[in-house]
Amino acid sequence: MAEKMSSTVTSFYKKLGSLIPKDRLLTDPARLLAFGTDASFYRLIPQLVVLAESETEVQRILQLSAELKVPITFRAAGTSLSGQAITDSVLIIASKGWTGHELHDYGEKIALQVGVIGSEANAILAPLGRKIGPDPASINTCRIGGIAANNSSGMCCGVAQNTYHTMDSLRLFLADGTLLDTSNPTSIEAFRFSHKHLLDGLDELATQVKANKPLAKRIHHKFRLKNTTGYSINALVDFEDPIDILTHLLVGSEGTLGFLSSVTFHTVPDYANKASALVVFPDVATCCQAVTALSKAPVSAVELMDRRAMASVTGKPGLPPFINDDLSADACALLIETRGEDADALAAQIAAIQKTIADFQVLEQVDFTTIEAEYAALWAIRKGLFPAVGAVRQTGTTVIIEDVAFPVEQLTSGVLRLQELFDKYQYSEALIFGHALEGNLHFVFTQAFDTAEEIERYRLFMDDVSQLVAVEFGGSLKAEHGTGRNMAPYVELEWGSDAYALMKAIKNLFDPENLLNPGVILNDDEQVHISNLKPMPAADPLVDKCIECGFCEPACPSRALTLTPRKRIVLWREISHLRRTAKTGAEKQRLETLEEEYTWQGIDTCAACGLCSLRCPVEINTGELTLKLRAEQNQSYQKTAQWAGDHFSGLTAAVRGGLKAADVVHSVIGTDAMSGISQTVRKLSGDRIPLWSKGMPKAASQKAFAHPDAAESDKPAVVYFPSCASRNMAPARMDFEKEPLSDVVVRLLHKAGYRVIYPENLSGLCCGQPFQSKGQPEVASEKGDELRYALLKASENGRWPIVSDTSSCSNQQRSEHPDTLQIYDLVEFISEHLLDRLTLRKTSEPIMVHIPCSLQKLGGQAALQKVVSACTTHMVIPSDITCCGFAGDKGFNTPELNASALSPLSEQVPNGCREGVSTNRTCEIGLSTHSGVPYHSVAYLLDRCALDPSEI
Known part of the structure; x- marks a missing residue:
């Protein structure tokens, strides 16, 4: 109990216990703290976190509230930037169990539950x-619930394609x-009867607004801009039917008026033909004049970057050479994208845009390119601006990204x-930087909140920003990030007293007890934006640059079991701080x-897979922190690890003996009995004995290694290094394949x-990865060096390519010795x-494919x-599966992690599927267990499809 x-809240918790399993009612201090942060710079620690997985649960939660x-706050991904997804009361998480979708009218419409990630919808x-209209920068992480509740937009979305307009x-x-x-017409009619008071109230407010000509005019002006400050009161002038008014008020309401379960969007075209250019102008005025001209051209996106923005990425690989310290101090750039229905339309649009730009003085430019790698490199400049600031900030400070919109005709002055x-x-x-066509600018800066003087500096700055944007220019203080707590004190300043009173009346109609996300959007506390500020204490140089954005979370295999990388860092920061200060x-x-x-x-449930680093804007690998902490934990095992490294050949022979013995027992008593006995023994041992599973491999034969190819052959040579996993683990009893992987690779x-x-002394060689994952870096390094020397000799100092048949082993070798040897992962060598x-003789059978985390890190x-x-016309890559969570031996010793990471897998296996393929032997054990079909190396599939030269 918290x-x-x-x-x-205690009463609320007890009553919920009859509906929701206790393991989804979180009260432990660690996870309460971990859920106390979103992507903003605020922290509120909830008293209770509820993982709600159905409408029935949400309905009962609301009724109990x-x-x-009891005040409640709903949250999806927690990527909110304005403090709207945190609470010190009860936090309701709606992500798992909310991932359904339904296509209508051949994709012209799509119904999405609120837990669907935006990029998955696309x-x-x-x-x-x-595609869906909204395209926020966090689209690979944020969920439909947050997109709709914040009325998020993005780089290409503009105003016309946000949720409000495409719902x-x-x-x-x-x-x-x-x-x-x-x-549903029946639902609407029942609601008209049951909630006549609410609908009549909305109808009355709409009548009042339309009669108030200055207010109606102000609303029209404000919402021609991007605007998420306050409620979507444009609904009161845009619609006549109170049902339409109600639904559009819910968009952008940040969970303060109700809970969104599902959103049906009108989709928009997603043209494959696109091109981008980067144009640098001598000054802001010229740049903004060009924006005005481009607003009439066939552009999809126009992103502005000031000189400081360009300076922040100077020196990054792949940038145009003119982005350097010699660029004019007043320079300002536009990144322009255009998309066409076909190649001819795209060419015509490019010509029209170029003609528009020709009227302005240009300092430098990268001409339009349709080559994906080239225009991706240009957009990497824009996408790298926010993390560029985060990467250089001082430890203890936070990165703040504010979001305003000026009338585009006043953009230069703004x-x-x-x-x-x-x-x-x-x-x-x-x-x-920002979305110039809409006058929408983001500005990023670093801020410390550790002294009263720093907090006061921020307060005075925001006072001036609000006066400038909202009052002097009539713009919006939150164009697309939502009001949250951050701008709540300034809503009345921006909108005026009439509109503010209108918003309060709306809140009172929907939520008269102020129980839904109280304090967000409307807040009478003028200091709320400088209250409950998030501490960012030093924890470890490996993670101190974390800005707690949450982009890492969808990639983490433990996200549904315990913590994500963001939450691990939040906790470790607090632990590190308390270690220094607790008195x-x-x-x-x-x-x-x-x-x-x-x-x-x-620590124990972290796979240390490193996928978080591929999603992180500042490339933090939280797994490295976990490995460091494991090393500190496991210092007493160093002698044991050293012995294992020195006697690796004998140790692996013992492993094969164990696998043989287990397989004999399995063959006698059957799978069900073997599984039951294993679970019982593990439970009696206090989870110290590893868990056997039906995907457990048989012992691999060593015969193949006794007969190397003749050295005098005139054929091109390959040094083949079978990993310790593939040398010792043959396919499982459930698998129709029986040969060891090494036999198959050699035949291929x-x-x-x-x-x-x-390489010589093969049985004693190891890349070191098993020792690294156990927190024994010294032994891992020794084994890695031993392997490197063996491979140097075998390859004649790099004359021959080296093929590693296990991706985790390939990744370990490449990361330890990136330049000394020509090391290919097996799938890379096959492909190239x-x-x-x-x-090849192609099959039409469905083939499940799992891309291991190590192969993802290799870019394979x-x-x-x-x-x-x-090899097949029917490849199936399951959704919502990242790292499998087997993590070396964690599938045996921490099977909960593997089971959680692969929980969405079995339901995605198509009828008639008899196999899955991957590139890691241990991953394949867990995949086989949790999918119900055998997984093995892709080499088996290719070998079956590849004709022997004698057959051709």
Whole structure:
């Protein structure tokens, strides 16, 4: 039970216990703290976190909230930038269980539950040439619930394609638990009867607004801009039917008026033909004049970057050479994108845009390119601006990204005046970029909140920004990031007293008890934006640059079990801070509790796969922190690890003996009995004995290694290093494949005309990765060096390429010795060198494909898909699966992690599928267990499809 749970929340918790399993009612201090942060610079620690997975649960939660007067806040991904996804009361998480979708009218519309990630929605629509309108920068992480609740937009979305304008219907719950489905006429009619008072109230407010001509005019003006400050009161002038008014008020309401269960969007075209250019102008004025001209041209996006923005990425690889310190101090750039229905239309649009730009003085430019790698490099400049500031900030400071919109005709003055404020308040690192066509500017700066003086500097700065944007220019203080707590004190300043009173009346109609996300959007506390500021204490140089954006979370295999990388860092920051400062008994007790809980949640259940680094804007690998902490934990095992490294050959022989013994027992008593006995023994041992599973491999034969190819052959040579996993683990009893992987790889290489060389003393060689993952870096380094020397000798100092048949092993070798040897992962070598040498007979059987985290880090996803596509017409890559969570031996010792990471897998196996392929032997054990079909190396599939030269 949480120490600070109030009596009403305690009652709420107890009553929910009859509906929701206790493991989804979080009260432990570690996870409460971890959920106390979103992507903003605020922190509020909830008293209770509820992982709600169904409409029935949400309905009961709302009813209990109303009954007990308990404030609740709903949250999806927690990427909110304005403090709207945190609470010190009850936090309701709606992500798992909310991932359904339904296509309508051949993709012209799509119904999405609120837990669907934005990019996944677009992946569903991509084969139909469609996408959803909103395109926030966080689209790979944020979920539909947050996109709609914040009325998010983005770089290409503008105003016309946000949720407000592209929404077809909503399925929602009000504060009293009532369901309204606006796609269902029966639901609407029942609601008109049951909630006549609410609808009459909205109708009356709409009448008042339309009669108030100055207010109606102001609303029209404000919403021609991007605007998410306050409520979407344009609904009161845009619609006549109170049902339409209600649903559009819910968009952008940040969970303060109700809960969105599902959103049906009108989709928009997603043209494959696109091109981008980067144009640098001599000054802001010229740049903004060009924006005005381009607004009439066929552009999809126009992104502005001031000189400080460009300076922040100077020196980054792949940038145009003119982005350097010699660029004019007043320079300002536009990144322009255009998309066409076909190549001819695109060419015509490019010509029209170039003609428009020709009227302006240009300092430098990168001409329009349609080559994906080239225009991706240009957009990497824009996308790298926010993390560029985060990467250089001082430890202990936070990165703030503000979001305003000026009337586009006043954009020049707006940029210059903002730059003056940066200088006035000494934010020397602050930079400006944004969606220029809408006058929407983001500015990023670093801020410390550790002294009263720093907090006051921020307060005065925001006062001046608000006066400048909202009053002088009539712009919006939050164009697309939502009001949250951040701008709540300034809503009345921006909108005026009439509109503010209108917003309060709306809140009172929907939520008279102020129980839904209280304090967000409307807040009478003028200091709320400088209250509950998030501490960012030093924790470890490996993670201190974390800005807690949450972009890492969808990639983490433990996200549904314990913690994500962001949450691990939040906890470790608190633990590190308490270790330095705890003095009272209560503080020391809190430290002890968090340390104890972190052992399981932070260390033991972390796969240390490193996928978080591929999603992180500042490339933080939280797994490296986990490995460091494991090393500190496991110092007493160093001698044991050293012995294992020195006796590796004998140790692996013992492993094969164990696998043989287990397989004999399995063959006698059967799978069900073997599984039951294993679970019982593990439970009796206190989870110390590893868990057996039906995907457990048999022992691999060593015969193949006894007969190397003749050295005098005139065939091209390949040094083949079978990993310790593939040397010792053959396919499982459930698998129709029976041969060890090494036999198959050698046969494939022979079919392609290569001779095979093995390194000497093969049975004792290891890349070191198993020791690294156990927190024994010294032994890992020794084994890695030993392997490197063996491979140097075998390859004749790099004359011959080296093929590693296990991706985790390949990744370990490449990361330890990136430049000394020509090391290929097996799937890379097949893709680059074998496919062209083989004659393939394609199958139509569905093949499940898992891309291991190590292969993702190697950048080998496309290679694996290329190989599988060469073998089958039906490749299946399951959604919502990243790292499998087997993590070396964690599938045996922490099977909960593997089970959680692969929980969405089995339901995605198509009828008639009899196999899955991957590139890591241990991953394949867990994949086989949790999918119900055998997984093995892609080499088996390719070998079956590749004709022997004698057959051709």
